[in-house]
Amino acid sequence: MTKPKVLISDKMDPNAARIFEERGCDVDVITGETPEQLIARIGEYDGLAIRSSTKVTQAILDAAPNLKVIGRAGIGVDNVDIPAASAKGVVVMNTPFGNSITTAEHAIALMFALARQLPEANAQTQAGLWPKNGFMGVEVTGKTLGLIGAGNIGSIVASRALGLKMKVVAFDPFLTPERAVEMGVEKVDLDGLLSRADFITLHTPLTDQTRNILSAENLAKTRKGVRIINCARGGLVDEAALKEGLDSGHIAGAALDVFQTEPAKDSPLFGTPNFICTPHLGASTTEAQVNVALQVAEQMADFLVSGGVTNALNMPSLSAEEAPKLKPYMALAEKLGSLVGQLTRDSVPRISIHTEGAATELNQKPIVAAVLAGFLRVQSDTVNMVNAPFLAKERGLEVREVKTEREGDYHTLVRVSVKTESGERSVAGTLFNNVEPRLVEMFGIKVEADLSGHMMYIVNEDAPGFIGRIGTLLGENGINIGTFNLGRRNTGGEAVLLLSVDSPVSENVLKQACELPGVKMVKALSF
Numbered sequence: 001m002t003k004p005k006v007l008i009s010d011k012m013d014p015n016a017a018r019i020f021e022e023r024g025c026d027v028d029v030i031t032g033e034t035p036e037q038l039i040a041r042i043g044e045y046d047g048l049a050i051r052s053s054t055k056v057t058q059a060i061l062d063a064a065p066n067l068k069v070i071g072r073a074g075i076g077v078d079n080v081d082i083p084a085a086s087a088k089g090v091v092v093m094n095t096p097f098g099n100s101i102t103t104a105e106h107a108i109a110l111m112f113a114l115a116r117q118l119p120e121a122n123a124q125t126q127a128g129l130w131p132k133n134g135f136m137g138v139e140v141t142g143k144t145l146g147l148i149g150a151g152n153i154g155s156i157v158a159s160r161a162l163g164l165k166m167k168v169v170a171f172d173p174f175l176t177p178e179r180a181v182e183m184g185v186e187k188v189d190l191d192g193l194l195s196r197a198d199f200i201t202l203h204t205p206l207t208d209q210t211r212n213i214l215s216a217e218n219l220a221k222t223r224k225g226v227r228i229i230n231c232a233r234g235g236l237v238d239e240a241a242l243k244e245g246l247d248s249g250h251i252a253g254a255a256l257d258v259f260q261t262e263p264a265k266d267s268p269l270f271g272t273p274n275f276i277c278t279p280h281l282g283a284s285t286t287e288a289q290v291n292v293a294l295q296v297a298e299q300m301a302d303f304l305v306s307g308g309v310t311n312a313l314n315m316p317s318l319s320a321e322e323a324p325k326l327k328p329y330m331a332l333a334e335k336l337g338s339l340v341g342q343l344t345r346d347s348v349p350r351i352s353i354h355t356e357g358a359a360t361e362l363n364q365k366p367i368v369a370a371v372l373a374g375f376l377r378v379q380s381d382t383v384n385m386v387n388a389p390f391l392a393k394e395r396g397l398e399v400r401e402v403k404t405e406r407e408g409d410y411h412t413l414v415r416v417s418v419k420t421e422s423g424e425r426s427v428a429g430t431l432f433n434n435v436e437p438r439l440v441e442m443f444g445i446k447v448e449a450d451l452s453g454h455m456m457y458i459v460n461e462d463a464p465g466f467i468g469r470i471g472t473l474l475g476e477n478g479i480n481i482g483t484f485n486l487g488r489r490n491t492g493g494e495a496v497l498l499l500s501v502d503s504p505v506s507e508n509v510l511k512q513a514c515e516l517p518g519v520k521m522v523k524a525l526s527f
């Protein structure tokens with residue numbers, strides 16, 4: 001088996017390259033390239049490991065036919081075009097916890113730097129001014145810290161601030177009252193936070209809801225003398241309004257680690273009194289960089305080598321322990337989805353995935369994604385488990401999931417049903433020996449077939465002589481039959497025949513089969 005190839009395109013702790021090699025990947029570390037250079041190179045790689053410098057655009061994805069996974073050693077993935085990656089079936093992963101403590105500590109460091117004007121005091125002292133009377137600071141003890149965003153980093157900042165004897169109020173629409181109590185913070189609305197906080201620190205992603213959350217209007221609602229810290233994302237604070245607030249003295253200090261445009265080599269804020277900044281250093285400690293490098297390499301290698309999916313933003317997670325158990329189910333689900341897709345001519349507004357028995361104990365999301373991938377692949381051969389759920393949504397296909405924990409005729413079963421203009425149609429399959437996918441029911445008729453390779457599906461009247469006639473026809477056309485699977489609704493009623501054949505069945509043979517007496521339908525299938 002050829003080894004997966006990974007490119008590390010941003011500066012990353014060397015542990016990442018070591019882990020890739022130890023886990024069976026070939027790895028190249030080539031940093032600082034232009035987008036054009038990356039476009040020329042990316043075609044040969046299965047994986048791309050990045051930090052924030054590499055911008056993974058549609059153009060880069062278009063030039064990457066082999067790419068299967070992008071791993072961000074860090075949290076924010078705003079440098080990756082996730083919809084474009086999903087559409088191409090590329091998994092995007094991040095490392096959501098590896099740099100949280102480090103970034104929270106940076107926010108606290110900036111809070112102290114603002115409270116005591118450390119950068120300017122340092123600069124003037126080293127300039128020989130000994131400015132003993134020029135820097136009257138404030139204590140943080142007893143002050144109110146307003147937390148906008150109380151997720152991983154926000155909650156660490158809160159715990160540190162509580163240790164510093166601050167009062168913490170938090171605005172986060174997704175923060176439950178129970179979690180607020182657990183964190184020891186008071187959950188407030190945004191106006192409440194703005195009117196009460198002595199320090200405001202931001203810890204949300206940049207979304208349509210959070211963009212400009214500290215707008216000119218909201219900054220005007222803050223207390224006079226407020227100090228603002230942003231270690232999350234540029235774009236959360238209106239930088240022009242921030243400058244006005246600092247110039248007017250309404251805002252006593254502001255510290256930005258992140259800017260609307262990065263790298264920020266020029267900004268109207270530079271040189272403003274009581275403004276301090278760092279060049280997106282929130283995650284820059286030895287500990288955090290080792291953490292994220294190890295984690296991203298382990299996650300990506302897991303995916304490329306054994307199919308495990310951790311911390312993916314566009315695909316359900318699948319641990320390395322779960323992967324071997326789920327793999328045969330995903331193969332079964334994909335085959336059932338494909339069978340229904342190949343046999344359905346009408347438009348399908350709804351597809352239902354029903355698991356029964358042992359299958360219900362597993363993570364359903366990969367099973368559903370595999371059914372959708374099989375079903376939609378009939379329409380486009382670029383569909384895979386990553387982009388199938390997105391495509392289904394885009395095409396208005398309603399996806400239903402149903403679980404029945406008790407066993408039926410089989411210890412485990414996956415059933416795929418589609419709603420069509422002519423009614424609901426379903427196929428079902430099980431796993432023999434927990435590993436071999438087997439079709440066991442088709443449109444209400446019991447059959448038993450291994451769905452693989454080239455197959456023929458025939459619906460005919462159950463009458464003597466048919467099997468001989470179809471065998472003769474295929475034999476005369478040089479088509480060897482591998483397996484022969486029969487099922488019927490009732491004696492003399494409708495029967496189905498699923499044949500696996502060693503070579504593709506031509507249109508001409510299908511036509512001749514269709515003309516045999518008693519035949520209602522013939523279709524070539526492939527898996």
Ligand SMILES: NC(=O)c1ccc[n+]([C@@H]2O[C@H](COP(=O)([O-])OP(=O)(O)OC[C@H]3O[C@@H](n4cnc5c(N)ncnc54)[C@H](O)[C@@H]3O)[C@@H](O)[C@H]2O)c1
Pocket residue numbers: 075076077096099100103148149150151152153154171172173174175203204205206207209210231232233257258280281282283284
């Ligand atoms: N400066 C750096 O180097 C650096 C390092 C790491 C992370 N970050 C950034 O910090 C941010 C926070 O990271 P995290 O790990 O804590 O993320 P997280 O997802 O754990 O937490 C984000 C929180 O924001 C909340 N939120 C979402 N929309 C909101 C809204 N409209 N108003 C208020 N709250 C809202 C969410 O409910 C969540 O609790 C991210 O943008 C990340 O990219 C920056």
Ligand SMILES: O=C(O)CC[C@@H](O)C(=O)O
Pocket residue numbers: 051052073074075076077099280282283284
């Ligand atoms: O990689 C970095 O230095 C920044 C990381 C940070 O912005 C993140 O979102 O994790």
